[in-house]
Amino acid sequence: MQRQLYSRIRCVGTIYLVRHGQASFGSDDYDKLSQRGHEQAARLGSSWASAGIVPTRRVSGSMRRQRETATGVVAAGDAGAPHRVDPQWNEFEHVGMTAQHAQDSGGDQKVFQASLNLALAQWMSGEGDFPESYADFCTRIRTGFADVVAAAGPGGKVAVFSSAGPIALVVSHLLTASDALFTTLNDVVVNASVTTVIVGRTGPRLLTFNDHAHVLPGLATYR
Template identity: 45%
Template sequence: MGAIYLVRHGQASFGAEDYDALSERGFEQSTVVGAELKRRGVTFSQARSGSLARQRDTAATALKTLGADVSVVEDPRWNEYDHVDIARHHAGGAAQEDSRAYQSVLDAALRAWVEAGESGPCAETWPAFLARCTEALADVVASLGKGEHAVVFTSGGVIGAVCGALLGAPETGLLKLNRVTVNGGITKVTSGRGGVNLLTFNEHPHFEGETAGLLTYR
């Protein structure tokens, strides 16, 4: 049975001019992720990431620590939704100053985005986002040989939507699962005779004990 490991990127730079850049803690988290994957002894036949800087840098840092001899294939279908565009159209915009306050605004905007469906005003609607994310997963599954494994470096919204879709509730996945994903969390999806199934979601014991100070949600 093959498996796809979905890794959420390390902490980005909330409140900074360039949100997409990994923070110093984000690089540390990425190193810990690489060490965790190495500890598991999994051999990856392929690695993919979105084209966002925070995803690409997480991939490069983690795979360097892992010591994997595999090239990362960039696929923008693994990119996160545009939170700025969504907040602009569905919440009147929101300043990235206070993390909790911003999350509250974003939660409401995401719900409105989902409810707007295909007629939404954003550059990318919720149905379009969901379609590209599930298609990206399907392509990885189709490319794996028997017993092969892949690792994908992506974002919380993508992981939440994909996992929700596998459970038959993509909207819940985006609005609820996405809300609790941790930076550097690992989600495992299996592919075999029984189809594609969610095995684990948001694993993060690698951010407990001595590394507990690295646990972040944004």
């Protein structure tokens, strides 16, 4: 019985969906990590090292904040796994979206969030002129997720460094087989948080969502 249980555990693959560390909100270049964002990535790397979590593969989107988070985690303890850049894991263009609305955040995160929510509703309904349609975004993320599910394989551990939008969409589909929870989940994904998915014989299943104990206390941020 124990041998059979151990065999089943070894056959389970694990996917760690990591949101990037805090970006440089309000600066000329949003797409780089802030000092706090670098600290968050280092905290995650140290946490993984302490827990003995060693990914067999690493994937990041091509956005700077995603790549810098992956680099920071590696520098703090997650070394050795090959790293592949896959633009399928890029975030939707939320900064450009808010520019289509009259509100100017002026560095105010609450104003920015309100503007983003208006833009999201318009984008998801198929209205407006956006560089990528919502339907294309969904197809891109689901394709990227299918790729890492295949890569996880028996006993594999794949770390994916992405953003709130892709993670929220994946989790919504795992829980509801639809995008019904996308906007709700997108609002609450913490910077440098980890969402864990296990892959077994029946396919991928959500194990944990938005784990951010490693950035508590004092370093947790949402944007």
